[in-house]
Amino acid sequence: xxxxxxxxxxxxxxxxxxxxxxxxxxxxxxxxxxxxxxxxxxxxxxxxxxxxxxxxxxxxxxxxxxxxxxxxxxxxxxxxxxxxxxxxxxxxxxxxxxxxxxxxxxxxxxx
Amino acid sequence: xxxxxxxxxxxxxxxxxxxxxxxxxxxxxxxxxxxxxxxxxxxxxxxxxxxxxxxxxxxxxxxxxxxxxxxxxxxxxxxxxxxxxxxxxxxxxxxxxxxxxxxxxxxxxxxxxxxxxx
Numbered sequence: 001x002x003x004x005x006x007x008x009x010x011x012x013x014x015x016x017x018x019x020x021x022x023x024x025x026x027x028x029x030x031x032x033x034x035x036x037x038x039x040x041x042x043x044x045x046x047x048x049x050x051x052x053x054x055x056x057x058x059x060x061x062x063x064x065x066x067x068x069x070x071x072x073x074x075x076x077x078x079x080x081x082x083x084x085x086x087x088x089x090x091x092x093x094x095x096x097x098x099x100x101x102x103x104x105x106x107x108x109x110x111x
Numbered sequence: 112x113x114x115x116x117x118x119x120x121x122x123x124x125x126x127x128x129x130x131x132x133x134x135x136x137x138x139x140x141x142x143x144x145x146x147x148x149x150x151x152x153x154x155x156x157x158x159x160x161x162x163x164x165x166x167x168x169x170x171x172x173x174x175x176x177x178x179x180x181x182x183x184x185x186x187x188x189x190x191x192x193x194x195x196x197x198x199x200x201x202x203x204x205x206x207x208x209x210x211x212x213x214x215x216x217x218x219x220x221x222x223x224x225x226x227x228x229x
Contacts, residue, residue: 044223045203050217052214099167102153104153
């Protein structure tokens with residue numbers, strides 16, 4: 001069965017620092033998609049970044065980038081130059097035969 | 112209004128009540144989803160509708176009954192719930208459940224309904 005593990009329940013970093021959120025998953029599928037979603041305190045979840053498993057190149061969206069290691073089944077999110085507005089819950093999601101979300105990492109950006 | 116809206120935002124109900132959650136999307140999407148978000152647990156996918164047809168039902172108890180009358184509206188009918196059903200219920204939509212090539216489209220989420228069962 002597919003699983004998604006986010007091993008960091010909570011993290012805090014200073015504004016402008018770089019932070020990496022970890023996500024590992026388990027699957028026997030070869031073709032799947034991975035997403036990072038952000039849920040700010042107002043609760044509306046929004047997509048941060050996506051990665052197709054068949055693409056070797058790591059996805060990047062402005063200050064957000066991923067380190068996708070398919071063999072290791074790892075999909076970490078790096079936030080560069082963190083901002084106060086990055087404070088939120090971050091969810092890693094696996095979309096393959098099933099849609100599976102991790103438990104989330106609560107990220108606090110400190111002024 | 113734009114995006115995905117959900118009503119009510121908060122709901123308190125007794126175990127014998129019957130209530131319904133409503134979701135509406137204004138994005139022209141064809142797939143809609145219900146998720147359950149409980150504290151300290153992963154987001155759980157409950158139901159998926161694609162072009163008004165239910166494509167996923169992840170072993171959800173029958174006290175939760177979804178309805179999708181058209182591609183823009185999704186309901187979750189609730190009856191004889193249990194206290195452990197208290198959670199945030201999120202609705203989402205996407206262009207389709209899976210794209211023509213088999214990939215996944217981005218899901219757009221609503222703000223959720225905070226449900227408390229007494």
